[in-house]
Amino acid sequence: MSTLKLNGEPLTLPDDVDPSTPLLWVVRERLGLTGSKFGCGQGLCGACTMHVDGQAVRTCILPVGQVVGKSVVTIEGLGGDHPVQQAWRQIDVPQCGYCQSGQIMSAAALLAANPNPSNDDINRAMAGNICRCGSYPRIRRAIHQAAASISTGVQTFDPATGEG
Amino acid sequence: MKFSRRKFLVGTGVVGGGLLLGFSLGGDEPVPQIVAGSFQPNAWLQITPDGRVVFQLDKAEMGQGVYTGLTTLMGEGLDYDPARIQVEMAGVHSAYNNPAMRMQVTGGSTSLTTAWTPLQEAGATARAMLMAAAAEQWQVPVSELNTDDGVIVHSASGRRIGYAEVAESAKSIEAPQLVPPVANAPKWIGKSLPRFDTPAKTDGTAIFGVDVALPGMKTAVVVRCPHFGGRVRAFDAEEAEQQAGVLKIFPIHNGIAVVADGYWQARQAAGKLKVEWDKGPLAGLSSAKIRKNQEQALDNGETTVDALDEGDAEGVLAQAADGRVVEAKYAAPFLHHSTMEPQNCTALVTGDRCELWAPSQAPGFVQALAAQYGGFDRDKVTVHTTLMGGGFGRRAMTDFAGEAAAIARQMPGVPIKLIWSREDDMRHDFYRPSTLHRLRAVVNEDGQIGAWRHRLVSASITKGMAVTLVDSYLPKWLPEAMARGIGRFAGNTTANMDSAMAEGAEIPYAVDNRKVDVALYDPGIPLGFWRSVGHSHNAFVVESFMDELAHAAGEDPVDFRLRYLQGHPRHQRVLKAAAEAANWGDPLPGRIQGVAVHESFSSYAAQVVELSKGANGYVIERVVCAVDCGQIANPDIVTEQVESAIIYGLGAALKPALTVEDGRVVQSNFHDLPVLRIDETPEIQVVLVDSKEHPTGIGEIALPPIAPALGNALFKASGQRQRELPFQLTV
Numbered sequence: 001m002s003t004l005k006l007n008g009e010p011l012t013l014p015d016d017v018d019p020s021t022p023l024l025w026v027v028r029e030r031l032g033l034t035g036s037k038f039g040c041g042q043g044l045c046g047a048c049t050m051h052v053d054g055q056a057v058r059t060c061i062l063p064v065g066q067v068v069g070k071s072v073v074t075i076e077g078l079g080g081d082h083p084v085q086q087a088w089r090q091i092d093v094p095q096c097g098y099c100q101s102g103q104i105m106s107a108a109a110l111l112a113a114n115p116n117p118s119n120d121d122i123n124r125a126m127a128g129n130i131c132r133c134g135s136y137p138r139i140r141r142a143i144h145q146a147a148a149s150i151s152t153g154v155q156t157f158d159p160a161t162g163e164g
Numbered sequence: 165m166k167f168s169r170r171k172f173l174v175g176t177g178v179v180g181g182g183l184l185l186g187f188s189l190g191g192d193e194p195v196p197q198i199v200a201g202s203f204q205p206n207a208w209l210q211i212t213p214d215g216r217v218v219f220q221l222d223k224a225e226m227g228q229g230v231y232t233g234l235t236t237l238m239g240e241g242l243d244y245d246p247a248r249i250q251v252e253m254a255g256v257h258s259a260y261n262n263p264a265m266r267m268q269v270t271g272g273s274t275s276l277t278t279a280w281t282p283l284q285e286a287g288a289t290a291r292a293m294l295m296a297a298a299a300e301q302w303q304v305p306v307s308e309l310n311t312d313d314g315v316i317v318h319s320a321s322g323r324r325i326g327y328a329e330v331a332e333s334a335k336s337i338e339a340p341q342l343v344p345p346v347a348n349a350p351k352w353i354g355k356s357l358p359r360f361d362t363p364a365k366t367d368g369t370a371i372f373g374v375d376v377a378l379p380g381m382k383t384a385v386v387v388r389c390p391h392f393g394g395r396v397r398a399f400d401a402e403e404a405e406q407q408a409g410v411l412k413i414f415p416i417h418n419g420i421a422v423v424a425d426g427y428w429q430a431r432q433a434a435g436k437l438k439v440e441w442d443k444g445p446l447a448g449l450s451s452a453k454i455r456k457n458q459e460q461a462l463d464n465g466e467t468t469v470d471a472l473d474e475g476d477a478e479g480v481l482a483q484a485a486d487g488r489v490v491e492a493k494y495a496a497p498f499l500h501h502s503t504m505e506p507q508n509c510t511a512l513v514t515g516d517r518c519e520l521w522a523p524s525q526a527p528g529f530v531q532a533l534a535a536q537y538g539g540f541d542r543d544k545v546t547v548h549t550t551l552m553g554g555g556f557g558r559r560a561m562t563d564f565a566g567e568a569a570a571i572a573r574q575m576p577g578v579p580i581k582l583i584w585s586r587e588d589d590m591r592h593d594f595y596r597p598s599t600l601h602r603l604r605a606v607v608n609e610d611g612q613i614g615a616w617r618h619r620l621v622s623a624s625i626t627k628g629m630a631v632t633l634v635d636s637y638l639p640k641w642l643p644e645a646m647a648r649g650i651g652r653f654a655g656n657t658t659a660n661m662d663s664a665m666a667e668g669a670e671i672p673y674a675v676d677n678r679k680v681d682v683a684l685y686d687p688g689i690p691l692g693f694w695r696s697v698g699h700s701h702n703a704f705v706v707e708s709f710m711d712e713l714a715h716a717a718g719e720d721p722v723d724f725r726l727r728y729l730q731g732h733p734r735h736q737r738v739l740k741a742a743a744e745a746a747n748w749g750d751p752l753p754g755r756i757q758g759v760a761v762h763e764s765f766s767s768y769a770a771q772v773v774e775l776s777k778g779a780n781g782y783v784i785e786r787v788v789c790a791v792d793c794g795q796i797a798n799p800d801i802v803t804e805q806v807e808s809a810i811i812y813g814l815g816a817a818l819k820p821a822l823t824v825e826d827g828r829v830v831q832s833n834f835h836d837l838p839v840l841r842i843d844e845t846p847e848i849q850v851v852l853v854d855s856k857e858h859p860t861g862i863g864e865i866a867l868p869p870i871a872p873a874l875g876n877a878l879f880k881a882s883g884q885r886q887r888e889l890p891f892q893l894t895v
């Protein structure tokens with residue numbers, strides 16, 4: 001049976017879902033979670049980024065069949081008060097906002113792996129996420145701020161598990 | 165914008181566009197989205213019976229911040245915390261026409277400048293009516309009342325009453341003269357209020373065009389001829405039709421529509437279509453050929469448009485002494501917009517009506533194109549504007565609406581969401597035109613510029629839009645064929661007076677003899693408005709050449725410019741501010757600086773770019789930008805727009821440009837048409853120059869100076885002048 005975990009809940013894929021369908025479209029169209037965006041369909045822009053077993057993954061090229069048995073977290077599953085989301089709001093990162101779900105998911109995965117990233121670490125981890133509005137300077141600032149808020153222990157959020 | 169009459173029609177539920185504006189083509193239809201029983205003193209504002217203050221946002225929120233900025237203006241006038249105002253996207257109505265364009269369009273950096281006074285006045289007038297209602301209720305003179313963030317206060321008696329509680333009686337208050345907003349000590353204007361749209365854009369709940377969901381909705385893709393102007397000659401859909409989830413495949417006006425249960429299924433099936441294309445009129449056209457024709461037009465072009473002609477530039481040039489003429493040729497390529505959200509549109513046809521959900525900068529054009537290609541009466545077409553993932557001018561063109569309506573027409577009762585792929589988006593854009601420029605100037609021995617002569621070759625940007633524009637403009641009772649005839653006529657006429665081509669080439673520099681003209685050459689590539697439009701290439705050319713002249717005169721580029729900016733104090737102020745903030749002339753060790761200043765959209769921007777030399781070429785370390793855009797509604801959003809425009813412009817200045825082969829765009833996605841990424845983004849420092857002037861444009865103004873400031877820095881660093889975009893950092 002095709003079962004996976006989506007945002008912490010078990011999910012059985014409907015039988016009529018072709019396992020080669022990219023995860024992005026299953027999540028957006030069949031499950032109605034439209035926070036993850038379509039930007040290029042080729043793994044080039046990061047708009048579709050979700051976490052699969054804690055890793056930031058481009059889901060527009062990830063067949064849903066490959067996440068069976070795994071844990072998928074979308075922007076909707078990040079909780080709303082993740083330190084990255086809080087920092088994003090404090091610094092007013094989004095402009096049009098279209099890329100931001102993907103940016104936030106990449107940033108959250110970065111901080112889970114590297115709680116105190118340098119600018120170079122940020123550049124490396126975030127270079128796969130395009131923002132046409134040019135929110136990059138604010139993304140940088142917001143990641144540093146989120147890192148600081150995690151390290152000072154203000155948050156109860158555990159970046160390692162993605163759970164608060 | 166001026167209200168044409170001094171009285172509002174209140175409480176009838178009908179506010180005619182003609183009453184609100186001196187200009188109306190929309191007739192006197194009611195303003196859309198009226199909640200029955202609301203107090204509605206004008207087209208933008210309602211206080212609903214359940215106490216909500218609702219603002220109709222008549223501009224597209226595409227990232228530039230109008231959702232926050234314009235709501236702040238309304239809140240300020242009304243004295244009601246803008247963060248508590250409920251924002252709705254306005255429908256199509258002449259009351260919402262952009263007074264700078266007389267159409268319902270968001271563009272040209274006009275939103276804040278045109279809304280500044282009317283929205284504050286509209287709020288303040290509504291406030292006065294609410295106060296009058298309270299005065300009547302309490303039987304006290306209105307002069308004894310004041311307001312405090314949505315509450316009317318009578319200090320003498322300590323009585324307080326909320327706006328919502330007097331809204332009902334305010335309906336019968338005769339509207340006063342337009343009330344000017346409180347001029348001093350604004351509560352919200354000028355503060356960096358957090359953007360009201362941010363929370364929904366950080367938790368995935370913001371609904372963009374592509375996120376619209378309707379019961380029973382199906383997804384469509386269109387397979388278009390990759391060659392501009394080409395057509396389907398024949399197609400075989402047999403295999404495609406057998407794909408899982410496919411519902412219907414049929415031709416529409418510009419391609420073949422594939423409708424399926426979902427996007428992936430539609431896209432897979434589209435890949436199985438066998439299509440024979442008629443390549444159309446541009447077959448064989450290439451970038452190389454376009455360049456050749458541009459060179460010819462530059463030398464011999466006959467159709468010229470005069471942009472500036474003072475003194476006798478040609479005469480002075482002809483008589484210049486040997487070695488005193490500086491001459492240079494500059495080129496700028498076609499540019500794509502690549503909004504982050506690919507084009508899309510959702511349409512539902514019911515009987516003779518069509519309803520659309522469109523991420524668009526121009527709901528009136530959405531309506532017009534849906535009517536035209538779906539075969540509907542325009543007044544049977546309803547448009548909902550959604551949030552959109554970027555605009556940059558692309559979404560002023562609404563071709564996607566025509567497609568969505570044409571598809572939905574074939575499947576009545578079924579909501580159809582049309583989604584473009586990134587490949588569709590890059591290959592069927594309305595591009596920034598490619599231009600070629602020749603500049604000649606005389607620099608006398610004493611360092612004075614004796615003459616400035618600039619000829620550029622461009623196609624008209626507005627010509628292609630004319631049919632659409634005219635169709636939106638003309639009275640609805642005109643027969644389609646007649647309207648379109650007028651459109652073609654208008655297209656040819658407007659090409660000869662298209663000011664967008666040369667905008668930004670009218671130099672502010674005090675040169676007695678100067679001439680700028682345009683030789684028209686139209687290769688037929690679809691053109692549109694690309695963030696900052698003509699300024700994007702003309703500022704590059706003018707500010708680079710000015711740098712060349714400074715060099716020829718042996719003078720510092722900042723001092724040289726300042727000397728020629730007598731009578732242009734706002735140019736001078738931003739230039740000085742940027743130079744000061746960047747420590748011009750005395751950078752950190754290893755840093756090399758370049759400068760540019762440019763006015764666009766009635767605002768002023770100056771930039772200093774700082775480079776260092778890295779192992780693999782020059783590295784852009786820092787951009788310092790000073791702007792003067794008049795009074796500022798929200799400093800943080802202004803700063804953000806400056807950052808945004810610099811990054812958008814840097815991408816265009818650095819990344820490989822698109823090329824044309826056989827009448828089609830060669831590239832297809834971000835791998836071969838890359839855009840700027842975070843690891844290539846320099847530090848950006850923004851200086852907001854204090855100003856009491858009327859607010860002017862901000863969304864585009866920081867873009868024009870970036871290419872020349874960078875080019876000038878590269879020249880300083882390398883001694884080589886790069887006159888063709890994109891730049892190479894590895895010189």
Ligand code: FES
Nearest residue numbers: 039040043046060
């Ligand atoms: S949509 Fe998946 S990387 Fe662009």
Ligand code: FES
Nearest residue numbers: 096097131132133
């Ligand atoms: S905020 Fe618009 S693309 Fe990133």
